[in-house]
Amino acid sequence: MRITFIKILKEAARKNKDIFLLTADLGTFFGDFIKDCPKQFIDVGIAESNMIGLAAGMALAKKNVYCYSIIPFLTMRPLEQIKVGLCAHNLNVKLLGAGGGFAYGLEGMTHHAIEDIAIMRSLPNMTVVAPGDLLEAEAIAKESINYKGPLYVRFGQDKTPNIHKNSTKIKIGKGIIINKGNKIALIATGSMLSSAKIVCDNLIRQGISTTLISMHTIKPLDVNLIKKILRHKAIFTIEEHSIIxxxxxxxxxxxxxxxxxxxxxxxxxxxxxxxxxxxxDYLCKKYCLTPETIINQILKFNKKYDFKK
Amino acid sequence: MVSSTHKEIIRCQNIAKDIRKTIIDVIYQTKGPHLGSSFSIVDILVTLYFKILVIDPKNPYKKNRDIFILSKGHAVPALYPILAKKGFFSDKLLKSFAIDNCIFEQHPNRDVAKGIEVTTGSLGNGLSIGAGLALAAKYDKSKRRVFVLLGDGELDEGSNWEAALFASHHKLDNLIAIVDYNKLQILGTVDKVLGLEPLAKKWQSFGWETKELNGHNFQQMINALSHLPFKKGKPNIIIAHTIKGKGVSFMENQLVWHSKCPNKEEYKKAIEELS
Structure with a gap:
């Protein structure tokens, strides 16, 4: 997913010499970008606070800056630089965060990202997106080029099956109805989209009319879309993030x-x-975020709410 | 060596005196803090704004203009009257400081039309932003120079040293940092809270070309800042030895004036001294 995003960014950067990619010494997949746009790539060293400050300064000088790192180092170490430098100035800087949820499983809790959406979405002016498949990553990458204001892009695992058939409807700030039902609604974001699709298909097979929404943009939330599902008996959100x-x-x-x-x-x-x-995969299983365990969590309520009726 | 005429130096001194009077007026009226920090940087600001910076108050958005960042944002009571005097806005606006529904808060917010380039107030952010602006200027082959005024206590923030490493690695000789080294921070003297010495050697070892001078001596400051960069390919830093509360005898080097607002008697006495 990251690779797809950077590929599109590279194509844009070849034409637009004001696009810059900064990294805090992470990302072994930038080879093509460096080869094609060497002057627009800067490894700032392992210094995320400075990276965000630099990005702010460069954006004040009309540069279009992308910053990459693993999520906790990108969003939490320099949180105040993000608040003052990027959000207060409302600058065109995009934060590309790798490792949403447990993507860096065995690296341990320092590398896990379970709080980032909550933190980023509380910042005024910040837009928060989590692409759920390659088509979403591709569409968001394209839209990000001319997007105004700070944008946080949360990547999950790299290998994700495509859920969408095409990218025509994918637009920042607009959720997408992938399947329309009328009894229960599943709203998934980012890395949980593919699991949510499996859950949705399974529930439909069991005779439960299920709506599936990909909410790749968490802020601003597509309230109009949510208004359309208020008649459903039950609504479940599914995310690889703290429930807070x-x-x-x-x-x-x-x-x-x-x-x-x-x-x-x-x-x-x-x-x-x-x-x-x-x-x-192990951690998702332990924390009941596999399709099977999600289905169990949903069907627990079937007796009381009778989702088939 | 550039030798400014006696007349020019006198002009700077007179501006500085006027600015100090305005600062104390404004702070006295609003019962605000940071008088000592503001007095400490007045002469540095007068030098920059009236002798060095290539800026045009009539065309504040001018491409390739020099940029000044007040990284120690709490000393902004000194900057507002400087900007007014320079012609960015009318003196009358200075009354709209630190009151409800005011234009100017106790820390600066970006407002390029009024000459404020960067929002600051949380310490340790200005140098990285300055380095980003300087890097972009190099990339654009612009003659822009970026000046960042840092507090000495502010250097406790680690982010400064990340920026210091970056600026020398990328040869940002269009970046000029000035440290307002008044040797006092909120809870004590700098050497007691978190010592910085040997400060010049630290910056030198980070690859910066360093000058030390008296931050209240216009001739020294004009001389130093008239020949930039100090050395091609190296970022510049001036360690300006200053006096917190400079200009009013009973405020000088007194920690209490970081936060204290003068009472009526103190205000009168201060105005007398400044007149």
Missing amino acids: GGLGGAVAETLLELNYKGLFKRIGLPDEYSCYKGSH
């Missing part, structure tokens, strides 16, 4: 204000640093 303040938090805030009367549940990670040690 991420997609689930954002949707919960909206549903309460819209006076939603059905069942609402956030499916995500609990408020803790992983007490398990293992790969991405």
